[in-house]
Amino acid sequence: MKGESKANAFSTFGGVFTPCVLTILGVIMFLRFGYVVGQAGLMATLVIVLGSKLITTLTTLSLSAIATNTRVEGGGAYFLISRSLGPEFGGAIGLVFFTAQALSVAMYAIGFTEALMVMLPEGVSPVLVASITNLAVAICVWVGAGWTIKIQFVILACVVASLGSFYLGTGARFDHNLFASNWSTGFTLNESFWTVFALFFPAVTGIMAGANMSGDLKDPARSIPRGTLAAVVVTAIVYGSMAIFLAGSASREDLIGNNMIVGQISAFPSLITMGVFAATLSSALGSMMGAPRILQSLAKDRVFTSLTPFGESRDGEPRKAILATALIAQVGIVAADLNTIAPLITMAFLVTYGLLNLATFYESITNNPSYRPQFRYCNWLTSLCGAVGCGIVMLLIDWRWALVASCLVGALHYYLTRANLDTDWGDINSGLLFERTRRNLLKLEDSLYHPKNWRPFVLALSGTGFSRPHLVVFGSWLTRETGMMLLGQVIKGGFEDRSERLSNQESILHSLIKEQQLVGFPAVVIASDYASGVQALVQCQGLGRVRPNVVLMGCPLSKDRMQTFCRLLRNLEGLDRSVVMLRQTEDPTTESIAPMGTVDVWWRGRANGELMVLLAHLMLSHDAWRGRQLRLLRVVQSESAIDEVKSHLDGLLREARISGKTKVVVSENAPTAIQTTSRDAAFVYLGLATPNEADDEEFLDRIETLVGDLPRVAFVRSAGGVNLES
Known part of the structure; x- marks a missing residue:
């Protein structure tokens, strides 16, 4: 009963809007957004922000449609995709999405470490600091999601304060000449529009932070659309305005060469430091809360029998899944740096978003009587545009990694298809077959026999x-x-x-x-x-x-x-x-x-x-x-x-x-x-x-x-x- 009292306790603001905003306004904003503006210039940066937000907005519309068409349980994107496209696609993308979320913890822990290293004596190992951060985040989530959500309210206040400091400082030192010089692109060696896009895109992937908590919300069908769309709009305004103030407040050399430039041009640098710590930790907490719930839902459905033990929970918390997430994050911390992990996470998120849009597209075109979403601002065209957009962006960022990600999902789907999964929920496949059969029968009826x-x-x-x-x-x-x-x-x-x-x-x-x-x-x-x-x-x-x-x-x-x-x-x-x-x-x-x-x-x-x-x-x-x-x-x-x-x-x-x-x-x-x-x-x-x-x-x-x-x-x-x- 104790575990049950915790479940279904979070509101739209606490369970969706806050986790989404804090995951979106994270490490990339404080430690890499200056680099993005310096490399791409203001005009291209605004295009990057707009393009990224367009993809996430279309995906949010699809997410909202599916979330209001079914009783949403734990597992976020995995649950929604598996109940639409079937357990084969759901299982394949669920495993990839879980791994991406776990590696996101590593990315945020590394970002936190970069900010902290300027305050620590020389000789301290960044890997050690990031590992301790990963352990601390895992312990916080281990204690319970309710306690973690309360911490995020404090962190949100810190992020708001740090943004206020940034706008005050950059507003006072805004220079129109710097603004003009930073308008056009200035890519250095090995960088291009799409490599910078790949670096930035993880900053906007926090739209799933609320959906990943679907099993812990009071009213998922109401909270997920409202909270996620509100977070997308608010963070789009923040990133767009930040790009403008960065372009008018620092030289291109400082933007590219100084990861802490956001703090140095703010009115109160200490608030920015606090904001960096707060944002990176909150993003790590959000991913550490979401990833285990994806794994737990995957395990409960017995899609992969070897993952069954991770379906267990104690006091409503997926303890074993939390441990698995922390271990994967630790591997990421030891093996890679921030610039390496970000593009990998980008591919995983784009594949997930693409399939989510595809699921909604298929639901729309099959005219399935059971598809009756309460969210009315999504149709087959928006979903198709979202799916195609994800695919195009993947290819333009890096066609080789796009091929690897697609082949990985395809291989997992093939494996699960051969496994002949027996599930007790319906999916879009039967609806697609029925609609295709219906149309073919009507055509056959009008054709001449030979x-x-x-x-x-x-x-x-x-x-x-x-x-x-x-x-x-x-x-x-x-x-x-x-x-x-x-x-x-x-x-x-x-x-x-x-x-x-x-x-x-x-x-x-x-x-x-x-x-x-x-x-x-x-x-x-x-x-x-x-x-x-x-x-x-x-x-x-x-x-x-x-x-x-x-x-x-x-x-x-x-x-x-x-x-x-x-x-x-x-x-x-x-x-x-x-x-x-x-x-x-x-x-x-x-x-x-x-x-x-x-x-x-x-x-x-x-x-x-x-x-x-x-x-x-x-x-x-x-x-x-x-x-x-x-x-x-x-x-x-x-x-x-x-x-x-x-x-x-x-x-x-x-x-x-x-x-x-x-x-x-x-x-x-x-x-x-x-x-x-x-x-x-x-x-x-x-x-x-x-x-x-x-x-x-x-x-x-x-x-x-x-x-x-x-x-x-x-x-x-x-x-x-x-x-x-x-």
């Missing part, structure tokens, strides 16, 4: 719980690469006493499809009898032009069932659906393994032949059938017809652009010829003619006589729509 676009959409009557596995496997062979498959099941009975079973069977089929890695969908109906159920499935499944065009069924092995099948066959012909009847005699448990041998297609004309050849070709395109050969065969009664028929068959394959061999068999007994020629075949395709009602009783005998002991035969009755020359 046989070259025919693809197998197979309705496989798989039975209860895969009781006919050979049908499922065969359907997968036909559709894996280019088509789709529905696993159909008919539950006999009335709806009142079968509705729960329907839901259960759909769940079972979903699980089996996932386990077997099939490209398919479940389709279950309740009907008074099997034939009615199949006809309902055929008529009702699909949407627009995307509907089953091939019905795959097993071969009945009794005359009673065959009579029902014949009636169904005639009905399906009336519904203009092709039918494949699979006669399988071997053990179904071996069906996933393609047998050795040829795939024989027995040609008797184009009525069924074109579909048989195409289905055989599709089956041979499956990985399980690689290396097998298609044979196009025909029975003739006279040897004089061999040359003509073989030439015709060769021409069919050539015009169809399908590899295979042809063979003409001379025999007056077609069943004997088929059984003898194809006895070693892996699979056999034969045409199927719809029987007349008077022939139903003899239909099974005719089939058995035709195929004999052949183990795997597919009978095909085509409804048309296929052209091999297309």
